Amino acid sequence: MEVLHYFGAAIGLGMVVIGAGFGIGKLAAAAAEGVARQPGAADKITGAVNLPLFLLEGVAILAEVFVLLVVLLK
Amino acid sequence: MFALLLQEHAQEHAAEGAAEAFDAGKTIIEHVSNSGLDHPLIHLPTIVGIDFSVTKHVFMLWLVAAIAFLVVTLTVRRYLKQDRMVPSGFMNALEALVEYIRDAIAKPNVGRKWVSTYTPLLLTFFVFIFCANIIGLIPLFDVLGLLNHFVFHAEPDSFLARVVHGGTTATANFNVTAALATITFASIIVAGSKAHGFVNHWMNLVPHGLAWPLYILLIPIEVMGMFVKPFALTMRLAANMTGGHIAILAILSFVFLFTEMFGRAIAGIGVGLAVSVPLAVGISALEIIVVLVQAYVFTLLSAVFIGMAIHVHH
Numbered sequence: 376m377e378v379l380h381y382f383g384a385a386i387g388l389g390m391v392v393i394g395a396g397f398g399i400g401k402l403a404a405a406a407a408e409g410v411a412r413q414p415g416a417a418d419k420i421t422g423a424v425n426l427p428l429f430l431l432e433g434v435a436i437l438a439e440v441f442v443l444l445v446v447l448l449k
Numbered sequence: 450m451f452a453l454l455l456q457e458h459a460q461e462h463a464a465e466g467a468a469e470a471f472d473a474g475k476t477i478i479e480h481v482s483n484s485g486l487d488h489p490l491i492h493l494p495t496i497v498g499i500d501f502s503v504t505k506h507v508f509m510l511w512l513v514a515a516i517a518f519l520v521v522t523l524t525v526r527r528y529l530k531q532d533r534m535v536p537s538g539f540m541n542a543l544e545a546l547v548e549y550i551r552d553a554i555a556k557p558n559v560g561r562k563w564v565s566t567y568t569p570l571l572l573t574f575f576v577f578i579f580c581a582n583i584i585g586l587i588p589l590f591d592v593l594g595l596l597n598h599f600v601f602h603a604e605p606d607s608f609l610a611r612v613v614h615g616g617t618t619a620t621a622n623f624n625v626t627a628a629l630a631t632i633t634f635a636s637i638i639v640a641g642s643k644a645h646g647f648v649n650h651w652m653n654l655v656p657h658g659l660a661w662p663l664y665i666l667l668i669p670i671e672v673m674g675m676f677v678k679p680f681a682l683t684m685r686l687a688a689n690m691t692g693g694h695i696a697i698l699a700i701l702s703f704v705f706l707f708t709e710m711f712g713r714a715i716a717g718i719g720v721g722l723a724v725s726v727p728l729a730v731g732i733s734a735l736e737i738i739v740v741l742v743q744a745y746v747f748t749l750l751s752a753v754f755i756g757m758a759i760h761v762h763h
Contacts, residue, residue: 422557426753429746433681436688 384445391442395435402428471709473702481694483622509584509619517580550575554749558756563640567755570636571748574629578620579744582690585618586736621690623683630679633751637678641758653761678754682747689743693736700728 406424410417483506491508493501503511521543528540536544547568555568619625641650654671655664703725708717 425749429685429750430681432746433685436692437681437684439692440684440688 381446384442387442387445388439391435391438395431398431398435399428402431471702471705473699473706476702477695477698480698481617481621481691483617505617506619506622506625509581509617510625513577513581513584513619516584517576521576546575547572550748554745554752558749558752559640559759560756563644563759566643567636567640567752570632571752574632574751575744575748578629578686578747579741581620581625582618582740582744585621585690585694586733586740618690618694620686621694623687626683626687627679629686629747630682633682633754634675634679636751637675637754637758640755644759645761650758653758678750682750686743686747689739693732693739697729697732697736700725700732 402424406420409420413420483504491503493503495501520539524539524543528536531537550572551564551568555571556564559567620629638650641653644650645653654675655667659667701721704717704721706717707720708714710716
C-alpha cells in the first residue's frame with residue numbers, strides 16, 4: 376500500500392505533463408502558423424500567445440505542487 | 450519493479466558499508482527549505498508573538514534588496530551628475546529595461562493615462578524578483594562553505610558557519626512570493642478604486658444588466674477569481690524557483706547514490722561524468738532563461754490584472 380502513494384503521484388505528474396504539453400503545443404503551433412502567414416504581425420501574435428501560455432504554465436505548476444504534496448504529506 | 454530492486458540493493462549495501470548513508474531527499478530539502486527557527490542566523494527577540502530571528506531566506510531578502518538598491522541608485526546618481534545626457538555603461542542596460550517595462554508591459558495593459566502611476570511598481574517587482582532569482586543561481590555561499598571547510602574552520606555556532614548555509618533563492622519561499630502577490634492584490638483594488646471609485650470597483654467585478662439568477666452564480670465565481678489571481682502568482686513563482694533547484698540537486702545526487710549502490714567511488718564518478726554533470730549544466734542553462742521569464746511573467750500578470758481592474762470589459 377505504501378508504494379501506491381508514489382505510484383499515484385508519478386502517474387499524476389505524467390498526466391500533468393501530457394496535458395500541459397498538449398496545451399503548449401497547440402499554442403506554439405498556432406503562433407508559428409500565424410507568424411509564417413503574416414510575418415509583420417509577429418509582435419502582436421507573440422503578445423497574444425504569451426498570456427495564455429503563462430496561465431497554462433501556472434495551472435501545470437499548481438498540479439505539480441499538489442503532486443509533491445501528495446508525496447510529502449503521506 | 451526495477452526501482453524497488455535497486456532500492457533494496459542500495460539498502461543492503463548501505464547497511465553493510467558506509468557509516469552514514471547518503472539521503473538524497475533530506476539533502477535536497479535541507480538545501481531548498483528555510484532554516485529552522487531553532488537555528489536562525491541571528492537571534493532576535495520575540496515581539497507580539499512574532500519571532501523576528503533572521504533565517505537564511507530573510508538574510509537573502511535583505512542582501513538582494515541591498516544589492517538592487519545600491520546598483521540602481523549608484524548608477525542613476527552617476528548618470529545625473531555627468532554633463533552629457535548620453536547614458537554610458539550600465540546605465541544603457543538600465544534605461545533599456547525601464548523603457549521596455551514601460552512601453553511593452555505597462556502601457557498596453559494599464560493604458561496611457563495610468564502608465565506613470567504603475568510603472569514604478571512594476572519596475573520594482575521586476576528588478577527585485579529578477580535579482581532574487583539570479584542570486585539564487587550563483588553558488589556563492591556554497592563556495593564560502595567549501596572554503597570554510599578547508600581554510601577558515603569557523604566554530605559551528607558562529608555567524609560565519611551559519612551564513613555559509615544561506616545560499617538559496619529567497620523567491621523559492623512561498624511566504625516571500627505570497628507577500629509579493631499580496632502587494633499585487635492590494636494594488637488591483639487601489640487601481641480599480643482610483644479609476645472608478647471605491648464602490649464602483651466592487652460593482653465592476655460582475656457584468657451589469659443580467660438576469661438576477663445569474664448573479665447568484667457569478668458573484669461567488671468572481672470573488673473566488675479575485676483570490677485565485679494572487680494565489681496563482683504565488684505558486685507559479687515559488688514553484689518554478691524550487692523546481693529548478695530540486696531538479697539540479699536530484700541529478701547531481703546520482704553521483705553519491707551510485708557510489709553507495711556499487712560501493713566504490715569509480716561508479717559515482719562515471720555516472721557523474723556521463724550523466725549528471727552534462728544534464729545539470731543543461732538544466733542550469735535552462736534555469737537562466739526561467740529566472741528571466743518568471744520575473745517577466747510576474748510583472749506582466751500584475752500589469753494585466755491591474756489593467757483588468759481599470760478597463761472593465763463586461
